[in-house]
Amino acid sequence: MSNDLYGPVANVAEQAGWEAPPPRKGFFTDTSICIGCKACEVACKEWNQVPEDGLNWLGSSYDNTGALGASTWRHVAFIEQSKPLPGQEPGFEGAPTGPSATDALNRSVDEAQQGNLAMLGTDSGQVSLGMPATRLPGADSTSRTEFRWLMASDVCKHCTHAACLDVCPTGSLFRTEFGTVVVQEDICNGCGYCVPACPFGVIDRRIEEHGVKNAGIAQKCTLCYDRLQADMTPACAKACPTESIQFGDLDELRDRAQKRVEQLHANGVTNARLYLEDKTDGIGGAGAFFLLLDEPETYGFPPDPVVTTRDLPSMWRRAGLAAAALLAGAVASFLGGRA
């Protein structure tokens, strides 16, 4: 058959039964140009009327969203690293290296609490008026390290082999004509099976509080199915000011992404790599794939996801064997007594 559970698929909408479907749609999220503005998060909430997902300070850089979930369909990750920003001259040439800014600040505060204000720079008698400096920030500091800030907008991957869809017992999750994966909220009965099935921890069951809509049923990104049907761009991609989130025909996005990686490599950003773009990977490639500047797990992605249903045929075979063994054992228990 045609790789129903695992392996590359030529046309995922056709495989799902659509006749002459439109080209598969998807997202290419180029994290190298994400500026962390979170406009995608806001646009998604506004358009899809997604309820509040908690107003918390998480202590993880500028990320106070946390992770994708039933009421979080876009999530911008922020990672601070003591690494050079590839392909750019940070202006620290010749400056001594030392601890990261966070470490240095913590040490300065510790010193200040002991009464030594020298490291904070507040004992000079001069009062900073906050005027723009004429020299590079930190150029005359004695302790400075490389620093880079990674930002990435995460979203449902709309997998070619979507475990959530395959395990759904009601048919609520379905493959659209655009090749995307969508929950039909009037059919889902909240069994929750899709939640542990997802290899990315995307989909979740919405918790009942303050009378939110669709409480108790599974929710996730729909790739703005309503907007797609009206030939419009999904809200997040429309709102993205840098086109870090690109929407379009998946084949075209793959070509574009490949060119972008080559461009970045040529510019010295050698750690740029595509994630989930390959049709032959463990989920048959994603409808929403990414350009990353570090290992996937740095961003909270699984490094090498494989859809659980790959092993389903073997699981059914083994369950059949186990059932046969139980039946045989039961028969033997009764025969044993007669013997």
Add this chain to the structure above:
Amino acid sequence: MSTQGTEHGNRKDDVRAVIGSAGGRRRRGGGERSMVPPAEFTSYYGRPVLKPSPWQADIPAYLFLGGLAAGSSLLGAGADVTGRQSLKRPARFAAVAAISASFAALVHDLGKPSRFINMLRVAKPTSPMSVGTWILSVYGPLAGLAGAAELVDTVRADRWLPGRLRTPARVLHASGRPAGIGAALVAPAVASYTAVLISDTATPTWHAGHREMPFLFAGSAAAASGGLGMIAASTTDAGPARRLAVGGVLLDLGAEQLMEKSMGLAAEPMHQGKPGLLMRAAKALNVVGGVGAIVGRRSRALSAASGAALVAGSACTRFGIFYAGQESAKDPKYTIVPQRERVDEQGPTRVEGLRTRGTGAGPAADARQRTTSTLSRRGTNSPIT
């Protein structure tokens, strides 16, 4: 995807670089299982990659009760055919009670219980829950019919019912055996499909055990139902229950042993905290109950005590495995470390057998060829399991 040698060389830097990451953390409680290397890995602020299932205690209770019902139906049918009245009656009642309770647990665990009937709008072999729904839809009524027949016999309804109702009572009585045998034929599927249900997830501990889980669950079902038979039946009638229980214990313990060996790091949550306690209790109860079943086979009291141990052992097994899976989903280690090791050793998972129609030349085709050549240089492109 990464083909740059430098990246893999920088992993240790990555671990330190990610502020707030769980990188560099070492395994706790080491020493016991040395085949698992220390976990040093990068994560996003130590947050889980996966979502644990939203399921509550209903689900492990269902796993246990489903197994108990299935084994009881087998014992009930066998006792019926071989004329062991004191085994047949409790077995048939247990089957119908357990399956009713498990049905209630399943519906209670839904986010929208009023929509449980939506399970019946499709039949999907790719969804173990859909398959299970249909298995239960066949098994439930059969077990119910056998239970109803048993009730009619127990209360001797044919003697005191008014004449008009005696015929239905007799029909019910007569349908007891075929229904019971029918239920017994479906019962093994009821006991083993639940293993596929939990293994067909991304939850590390549940999925990693997918090869042995059906045998573990079948063994656990046999032990629980055999144990119940030992509690309820007379010592003369309890022979088959005893043998089923002992066989179940052996299958359960053996499958569990093999499973842990094949699971790698994902076995760890079964040894820690609450799930660890439950799994240890399960093993102890199984051993005690199994030995007691053999040693105490002439004593009604010892048989009943051993049977109770086996029933409790089966419940501990199901709850232990359930909570171990939940823990494995909450800690990014169990997701990231095995996948990272696989990538570092074999390269990323790539599946051969690309079936594209009308793929022309162009950058995409070039890219695919590049990928292939990179992989063949690594000399590996087959996924491991």
